[in-house]
Amino acid sequence: MKILLWVVLTPVALLVLVAGVYFLKAIIEGAVEGWRSDPGAEEAAAKAAERVAALGLLAPERQHTKLSAPQPQALTVALAAARAGDWEPSAALLDGTAAARDWERRTAYVEKLADVAAEDDAWLAAWEAARPDDPGAALVRARGSVFLAWKVRGAKRAQYTSSEQFEGFHRTLARTRHEHARAAELAVPGDPSPYVGEIWTAIGLGYPHEEMHRIWRDITSRDPHHYEAHFSALQYWCGKWRGSEELARAFAVKAAAAAPxxxxxxxxxxxxxxxHDDSDSADVDRTPEMYAAVDAALADAAAADPDHPRLAEVRHLLAYYLYLQERWEPALEQFRLVDGYVDALPWRYRGDPAGEFCRMRDESAVNAADAAASGRSGGAGDAAGAGEVPA
Structure with a gap:
């Protein structure tokens, strides 16, 4: 009798259990769906999407993650030709920068060409064979070896990098000292490019400060306000490499104070x-000193040549700090000027550069529109360049 009872009740119990699980699942999903379909949140999201679309801003999947700004057509052609084994467009490109004495653009082009050479240098070897003492080829060779060394090392932290990777890194980087020296010997008079390229050798090999000072004199005697040189040197003086926060800040302040x-x-x-900012709060970005620094950089960008090859990088960082200072209208303006490209500070330090860029950009767009609708000028701290700190 007991056995018969178990036979009858067991399926019933299982059916009740399954039904209970099903209804519990339905209740949970309903609750979650209720949270997801919060009318206020949905309305805000729709409002943001409408404003972003009206401004013609691009979605995260349409942001270019390998460039900070549109690439000049001549450089695009030279890079494609180099990958196909043809060196002549690259040679013509660098010949043009030498003739124009455009050192900023010269180092920018060398950097891109060197990255290609680090992957496959057959085209560069053909260039060197055809024009053995070409100053452009020497620059690409030295910088390409630096890129190759860093590729050998990898991008992981030291504790996750093998001894074999470190050996290959130092061995490859050591030979660049000779290659930089040769590039300097062949350089067009007045060209700081060989010394600019050497800074990353100094960072990797740990040049002493006296040696870095020597490189810096060689650069600034030729071009005292070279952007890439200053960016790379600042990395050297940072605490994460060969300097400290104090040295990095002192270098940056001096560079800014002395420049037109x-x-x-x-x-x-x-x-x-x-x-050097490791805080979790934007309060450190809203001090009087930071408002003044942002305003100074804004004025500097406004006065710069619109075709300056590094201007977009400055705009990316300005957009970020204007956002943190809740200066929505000027933040949105900087975001609009660089929209579509995210390979720059601060986005390249983020796990999802395009997503982070678009999140801050879209929030700036919504808040700027709200400020305009309410008759305000653009959010807390927007002093139209006056460096005013909100009360």
């Missing part, structure tokens, strides 16, 4: 701050 408007040097105090 339009050179983009005013951004370096912001970069030094960014590199």
């Amino acid at each position: 408007p339009g050179t983009l040097m005013k951004v370096f105090p912001l970069i030094a701050h960014f590199e």
Whole structure:
């Protein structure tokens, strides 16, 4: 009898249990769906999407993660030709920068070409064979070896990098000292490019400060306000490499103080701050000193040549700090000027550069529109360049 009872009741119990689980699942899903379909949240999201679309801003999946700004057509052609084995467009490109004495653009082009050479240098070897003492080829060779060394090392922290990787890194980087020296011997008179490229060898090999000072004199005697040189040197002086927070900030302040408007040097105090900021609060970005630093960099960017190859990098960082200072209208303006490209500070330090860029950009767009609708000028701290701190 007991056995018969178990036979009858067991399926019933299982059916009740399954039904209970089903209804519990339905209740939970309903609750979650209720949270997801919060009318207020949905309305805010729709409102934000409408404003972003009206401004013609691009979605995260349409942001270019390998560039900070549109790439010049001549450089695009040279890079494609180099990957196909043809060196002549690269040679013509660098010949043009030498003739124009455009050192900023020259180092920017060398950096891109060197990255290709680090992957496959057959085209560069053909260039060197055809023009053995070409100053452009020597620059690409030295910088390409630096890129190769860092690729051998990998991007992971030291504790996750093998001894074999470190050996290959130091061995490859050591030979760049000779290659930088040769590039300097062949250089066009007045060209700081060989010394700018050597800074990353100094960082990797740990040049003493006296040696870095020597490199810096070689650069500034030729081009005292070279942006890439200052950016790379600031990395050397940062605490994470061969300096300290104090040395990095001192270097940045000195560079900014000595530079005329339009050179983009005013951004370096912001970069030094960014590199050493480990706080969890935006309060450190809303001090009188930071408002003044952002305003100075804004004025510097406004005075710069619109075709300056590094201007977009400055705008990216300005957008970030204007957002943190809740200065929505000027933040949105900087975001709009660089929209579509996210390979710059601070986004390249983020796990999802495009997502982070778009999140801050969209919030700036919504708040700027709200401020305009209510008759305000653009959010707390927007002093239209006056460096005013909100009460």
